[in-house]
Amino acid sequence: MADGRTPTGAGEDGTTSPGPDPVGPVAAVRPFLVTAGRVAPGPSGRTMPVETQVVATAEGLAVLDLLSFEQHDIVAACRQPQSIAEIAARLRLHLNVVRVLAEDLRTAGQLTVHVPDSGVTHDASVLRRVIDGLRAIPDSRGVLRDTD
């Protein structure tokens, strides 16, 4: 059946098998080398939720060419707001590596990090907006929304 093809938990790129093995292509560099061995959470003490939004600052973009490797790629990816989960997936970095580096880049003034306030996201007015927005999604497959 059509559904059977995608066991959840396996990578989309078909490189994985079910089970507890690490997923995806193996990085050439051990993941936490780039964080000097640090793991999340950072000095702020609170772990960033996976949907935390990150945006490059003007300062970060101005020094983009001076940044190296992962730092460069993260700031460049955040010209548009991104969640840390999206950054991790698109740059193929471990989620906790992104957490550590995002905290570093925030401290350096090169990114802004917007940790969602669960009091706000659980507010009835926000939930109603999500409900109304979802109801507007049509049944059919194909283009999700009108592009204008």
Added chain:
Amino acid sequence: MTPTEPATRPSAAEAAVVRPPLPVKMVIAGGFGVGKTTAVGSISEIEPLTTEAAITEVAAGVDDLSHTPRKTTTTVAMDFGCITIDPTLKLYLFGTPGQERFGFMWDDIVEGAVGGLVIVDTRRLDDCYAAVDYFEHRHIPFAVAVNAFDGKVEHTLEEVRWALDVAERTPVVVFDARERGSVRDALLVVLEQALARSEA
């Protein structure tokens, strides 16, 4: 290494006004291969992305002579997608890792979620117990969605409800993870639960 892109570099004033959307998170849970990624892919505006999340696992350690639990860190895949509601609001859908033994280690993913959808395959009902327990114990609004593989379900919703022993207020619905409208409606059931909770 990278060419400079003066044309696309925003001025300081432009960059300063970029405000990210408010991210609202829902969690899609259930047993392995039950259709979580399919459901996310049916409604997400992007192809589902996969990232690696670290989970801490307390090993029971039957071979462990010291009888002390060992904590190990395991990396698991997590698929997710998103729906832009408007420029200021974005819905994220995160699939939990499918392996049941990771059920109690979802906090890293679930923290702050407005609700959860537990997908059930009626041929393997017991695969979803961990997810149902998880949401009930953490008082997270959720609904049970029976995935109609090939348009069929092998048990009535009453049988599923009885087998799972979910609370009366927890909705149990049938849906098709491959159909966008069907996934949308299942998510709406969860959001209505969350709304009722926030207004209570």
